[in-house]
Amino acid sequence: IAYLDQQQRRRLVPDGDVEHGASGNSDQDILRALDVDAAVDVAPAAGDFGGMAFVLPARYLRPSTAEDIARVVRLAARSSCLTVAARGNGHSVGGQAMAGGGIVLDMRCLGPPVKLVLCGGAAAAVDVPGGALWAEVLNWSVRNHGMAPVSWTDYLGLTVGGTLSNGGISGQAFRRGPQVANVAELEVVTGAGERCVCSSSSSSDLFFAALGGLGQFGVITRARIPLVPAPKMVRWIRVVYRTFEEYAGDAEWLVTRPDSAAFDYVEGFAFLNDAADPVSGWSTVPIPAITGGFDPDKIPADSGPILYCLELALHYDHREADQVDERAEVMLQPLRYVRGLEFAADVSYVEFLLRVGRVEEEAREAGTWATPHPWLNLLISSSDIADFDRAVFKRILRRGVGGPMLVYPLRRSKWDTRMSVAVPESEVFYLVALLRFVPPCAGEAAVKEAVAQNREIVRYCESKGYDFKVYIPRYESEGEWAWHFGRDWALFVERKRRYDPAAILAPGQTIFSRAR
Numbered sequence: 001i002a003y004l005d006q007q008q009r010r011r012l013v014p015d016g017d018v019e020h021g022a023s024g025n026s027d028q029d030i031l032r033a034l035d036v037d038a039a040v041d042v043a044p045a046a047g048d049f050g051g052m053a054f055v056l057p058a059r060y061l062r063p064s065t066a067e068d069i070a071r072v073v074r075l076a077a078r079s080s081c082l083t084v085a086a087r088g089n090g091h092s093v094g095g096q097a098m099a100g101g102g103i104v105l106d107m108r109c110l111g112p113p114v115k116l117v118l119c120g121g122a123a124a125a126v127d128v129p130g131g132a133l134w135a136e137v138l139n140w141s142v143r144n145h146g147m148a149p150v151s152w153t154d155y156l157g158l159t160v161g162g163t164l165s166n167g168g169i170s171g172q173a174f175r176r177g178p179q180v181a182n183v184a185e186l187e188v189v190t191g192a193g194e195r196c197v198c199s200s201s202s203s204s205d206l207f208f209a210a211l212g213g214l215g216q217f218g219v220i221t222r223a224r225i226p227l228v229p230a231p232k233m234v235r236w237i238r239v240v241y242r243t244f245e246e247y248a249g250d251a252e253w254l255v256t257r258p259d260s261a262a263f264d265y266v267e268g269f270a271f272l273n274d275a276a277d278p279v280s281g282w283s284t285v286p287i288p289a290i291t292g293g294f295d296p297d298k299i300p301a302d303s304g305p306i307l308y309c310l311e312l313a314l315h316y317d318h319r320e321a322d323q324v325d326e327r328a329e330v331m332l333q334p335l336r337y338v339r340g341l342e343f344a345a346d347v348s349y350v351e352f353l354l355r356v357g358r359v360e361e362e363a364r365e366a367g368t369w370a371t372p373h374p375w376l377n378l379l380i381s382s383s384d385i386a387d388f389d390r391a392v393f394k395r396i397l398r399r400g401v402g403g404p405m406l407v408y409p410l411r412r413s414k415w416d417t418r419m420s421v422a423v424p425e426s427e428v429f430y431l432v433a434l435l436r437f438v439p440p441c442a443g444e445a446a447v448k449e450a451v452a453q454n455r456e457i458v459r460y461c462e463s464k465g466y467d468f469k470v471y472i473p474r475y476e477s478e479g480e481w482a483w484h485f486g487r488d489w490a491l492f493v494e495r496k497r498r499y500d501p502a503a504i505l506a507p508g509q510t511i512f513s514r515a516r
């Protein structure tokens with residue numbers, strides 16, 4: 001691997017300084033200077049998980065150091081219109097990590113390896129390259145030090161730089177904050193090709209700009225993530241609700257409890273009151289790999305077409321194992337779920353965090369991992385969520401989306417408003433994630449229909465004047481972006497001018513155009 005790294009490094013930065021290797025400033029001169037007989041096949045950088053956008057870059061490069069990236073960005077800045085996109089693991093769904101005719105950086109190749117950092121006292125953190133997968137961070141931290149970060153995404157095949165450019169949300173966020181709120185320090189290569197180390201106390205404007213900044217202000221080459229002792233075990237619980245009112249009432253109560261009385265994880269999803277639907281119906285409720293299926297006799301006769309499942313987790317260590325039953329019972333007791341429709345399993349912490357890996361395996365087998373994914377993620381104020389349930393879950397989506405429909409509350413006070421990411425105004429807002437998996441046989445019409453349905457849902461939220469934001473947004477026009485960021489748009493534009501004045505970075509977000 002060291003040999004390969006050296007080879008890659010020589011190719012990307014040949015014979016001294018590639019900046020002086022370019023014979024002129026035309027785009028072709030610049031590309032030739034990078035042309036490092038090198039060139040990795042560009043095709044993989046032309047698509048993403050969404051499977052709906054295809055844009056060929058001119059070069060797909062494998063930087064191994066932050067300095068490589070800085071040089072590529074400085075070279076691009078000399079050209080008339082070359083852009084640079086960091087590609088994490090390409091799990092965007094709308095071409096956000098692409099650069100048509102530009103340069104895509106394969107962040108998965110970036111070093112140096114993950115490293116433990118002692119921060120004084122008992123505090124520790126981990127320094128990770130921007131292209132590390134969260135699964136790698138988890139395995140490394142737990143295996144080598146029995147420690148782990150506190151905030152996750154559901155699926156860990158995403159890169160640190162990719163989720164920190166968006167938010168990074170899962171069931172821990174109501175209590176610990178999203179991933180962007182759990183970063184001690186970043187190293188960033190700005191659009192001027194400068195390497196900067198920043199934190200909340202040093203170059204803080206760049207630090208907060210980059211967090212949730214959609215890759216607009218710099219390439220995150222390293223992140224320092226605080227660690228805590230990793231829990232050993234997790235009591236993983238799912239309970240079913242007949243009405244949205246009871247579901248949302250209990251979920252909001254749970255996420256506003258004091259830490260001493262709170263679960264460690266709160267999520268949930270809507271599902272179809274339907275035996276026959278294998279991807280959105282009853283069968284999606286029981287925790288995988290436990291005995292005991294879904295007993296339909298327990299569903300109250302007056303239930304509607306949509307039911308709700310609250311997903312909870314309690315961390316514990318082996319020495320607390322004899323108390324976990326009682327703890328869970330006491331915490332579940334006040335909840336208004338349907339008695340008899342509860343499911344629980346005890347799994348290791350790592351197994352719990354890697355749980356969506358199983359979904360990936362199943363989707364790969366079914367062929368739906370490789371088909372298009374017209375996903376829609378929304379953040380919707382608690383004051384609007386009951387109306388959303390009535391109009392969207394119960395009407396527009398009454399037949400499901402061919403995959404999970406997550407809906408669970410988060411707390412605004414756990415997000416630092418200095419970060420770039422846009423969230424609703426109210427203290428409690430919901431993540432709604434419509435994770436559509438299109439069957440291989442469904443064809444283009446099904447994809448178009450799903451995209452149109454997403455538009456209809458967003459239009460509905462707008463027409464009702466909801467306090468909401470699209471999470472991992474995809475807009476085409478400046479007006480839409482200005483609307484998305486609201487009163488923070490002026491700051492977003494000013495930060496762009498400050499850190500990437502020629503608009504070289506992350507063109508696939510279609511927010512700014514490359515200045516000539």
Ligand code: FAD
Nearest residue numbers: 088089090091092096130153154159161162168169215220
């Ligand atoms: P990419 O798609 O490669 O990049 C995303 C954007 O970030 C692009 O604009 C890119 O240029 C930019 N970028 C990438 N790396 C860097 C970097 N180092 N520095 C600066 N900019 C960079 N999100 C959640 O919050 N919670 C979830 O539970 C969750 N689950 C998911 C499950 C699946 C199966 C999928 C496909 C997505 C999920 N997401 C989730 C969404 C995910 O957070 C985003 O799609 C994220 O952008 C993907 O990360 P990536 O590493 O593949 O980034």
